[in-house]
Amino acid sequence: MRLFTAVTLGTTIEERTVAELQRLRAVAPHVRFVKSEGVHLTLVFLGEVEEARLPSIREALEPVGPRHAPFVLSVGDGGSFGSPSRPRVLWADVRGATDALKALQADVSTALEPLGFKPEHREYTAHLTLARSKDPRGDPALARCVKALEGADFGEGRVDRLVLFESKGGHYHSRLDVPLTRVG
Known part of the structure; x- marks a missing residue:
């Protein structure tokens, strides 16, 4: 199964992201836009993982939630x-609260490293992926999309849980929800 850890951003950001994606499809009809369901920020991508490893992943991730308090993020521009x-x-x-997001990502990364999962990048950069070029050389239409996103406001959302997602058939299924429960 293909797994990754992420945080979700709430219904306001999801709904506004869907509206923006619809608007941007006219600007860049030949790029791959993200699925409008389950708008999320990936923390650590685990890749293909055998189902037998789920208990050890659960054991590594469950202690992370109590170490972090919920926080609020906003999304806009591009x-x-x-x-x-x-x-x-x-x-x-x-x-x-991007510092809180980076701290959560670092904690998740540290918790998973003993299981052999290495982070993709040395430093985590918070961003909400909207689209990818089908052409490995890139697509000029995406440059027009950046311009179209100037001043865009996707709203704000409360991050209150860490989620282990399985990507299956182009859809995301939650395999584990870890509430962020630290007070203060």
Whole structure:
């Protein structure tokens, strides 16, 4: 099974993201937009994992929740990864309690490392992926999307749990919810 850890952003951000994706499809009809269901911020991508490893992953992740308090993030504007004229990835900016998000991501990463899961990047950069180019060289339409996102406000949402998702058939299924329960 294909697994990753993430946080969800609540219904306001989900609904506004869906509206933005609809608007951006007209600007970039040939790129791969993210699924509108389950808008999330990936913390650690685990990749293909045998089902027999789920108990040890659960054991590693469950202690993380009590060490973190819920926090609020907001999403707006946008940017891209890759060449400015032919970006490969379109994203929306994540703001608010990003230090709390980075601390949660680091804790999840540390908890999973003894199980052999290495983080994809040295430093975690909070962003909400919106679309990817089908062409590995990038797509100029994504540069137009960055311009179209100027001033966009996706709202704010409360992050109150860590989720272990399984990606199956293009859909995300929660395999574990770990509430963030630290007070203060």
